[in-house]
Amino acid sequence: MRAGISALVQYVTAFLLVFLVSWHLALRFPPVYGVEDFPATLMPEVLYKEITGSWFLLSLLLVAVVLHGINGIRTMLLEWNTSRNWTLAVNAASLLAAIVLSAIGIHTIIAVAPP
Amino acid sequence: MPVDLKAVTRRPPEVVKVRVKRFHPEKGQGWWQTYEIKTYRGMTVLDALLKIKAEVDHTLVFRYSCRMGVCGSCGVVVNGEPRLSCQTQISEKATPERPEVVVEPLYNFPVLRDLTTDFTEFFEKHRKVRPYLIRLDKQERENPALEYEQRPEELEAFYEYTLCISCGLCDAACPVYASNPRFLGPQALAYAYRYLADSRDEGWRLRLEELERDGSVYRCHFAASCSSVCPKVVDPAGAIQRLRRALLAYNLRLFKKRTAKNVEPMKVSAERWPLPPEARLMEGVDLEAQEKGAPVIPKEKLLED
């Protein structure tokens, strides 16, 4: 069953990421904000509105990408070596990395100050 | 394994170098050895190996039996591609610019000697997926008195997967089987699907529960190398994706399967089909009598040599 759950996580997050990443990239397209080039979409006023306005989508993107990426790397590492200790170590490291990275990302979203 | 008709029918280069990866268990090490042989049109890699064994080096060891792609014992890696050596023309692999054929033992299998590989693990994995029909009615399964009913389209659903000859080429080509010793491999999983899709089989709950385990369907990432090297077009890659869909449906409690009932054996009608009007019986032949026993053909009608 555990193999099935890890695969299901991978498929569901993949499905979400298709939309979330397209959205994340599309927001950097200059005409979206009517600015002259792409770094201008990263200017404080624009970005602050974006982060506070769509905090939910951004955190969903964060969690989905962390789960998908770490689960993918974990699969590869477990394939590389199949000993028991290695499996335990990889699983523990994946869990730790997922928690730390999600925490850092969430911190970015909530601690951002108005420009 | 698609067949390139041009390549398999052209004349191979006059003299071809055969590079063989060898291993001797008593020396405990492997080495490469090159042989030069004269070729002829239609020569296969197996023919070349046999010719080397007969004329050049009789210590070369390899396995084969049928020489015609039926037994599945002659799998080797030819120029980096797992192939049946009896079904690979020299002309496919050796070109006039590069008249060389590189033969290695199958990847991902332990090598016993030279090109002979150990299939113990392969067949253990094959056994793990229960390659036999499971019926709920034990009594009937052990002492069958009835027959299974199966429609032609139900046969088509799994017929393709029954053609497997257990040659192991798919496992040799699989990138996941190469690194993960717990992965069952394309061959075993194709067999799992063959019995899952068989309408005579009632053990789907057991099969699907077992396929949920690690090292099974979810380790496949659809590189589809198994399907591209399979000499019998078994399509293990497609089978694994179908298994995965079945598992998804099973976990969502949606899996349904129509299983065949046991039915009375079909009555064979005793009537003889009428002969076509233009057919004439041989003189002195009694059809009615022949149906009862072995045909008796009058002696004078037999052709003499």
Added chain:
Amino acid sequence: MKRILENRLGIWASFKLMGATLNNNPERIAFILHRITGIILVGFIFAHIVSTNSLARNGWESWVAVEVEHLRGINPISIAFFIAIGAAVYHGLNGIRLLLVEALALWIGKPERPKPPYVAPSLKGFQRKAIYAVFVLSIIIWAAIGYVMFFW
């Protein structure tokens, strides 16, 4: 002394372009690229999560000076972004194809009796055309993104 020669290719089978030596198998190449782009993306995105955190720690001034200005014009940072976006485009498009093929078993043809030229149904199915579409589309989209990033 070894009585038996272990002949497993190991994890490198997932990265070796053995796919190129196999007949009729672009799926293998797609698979290898999927793994490689996945690894690139994990490295990039985790660095991205950590580096955007400077927004919360150091405020907007340093954000504009350090992060945004480095994306203007051609320099190592913007090239890293460009490569990562290309990887994301390929990984995403191929991922859509894999979702349909792996999770739902679509596009892999129907089981059939072998007939010449002996190509397995899953290799003849629509997913094969989808692979080429993925290759072409990701290059087109990547080039378009490059235009927006560097020449807009």
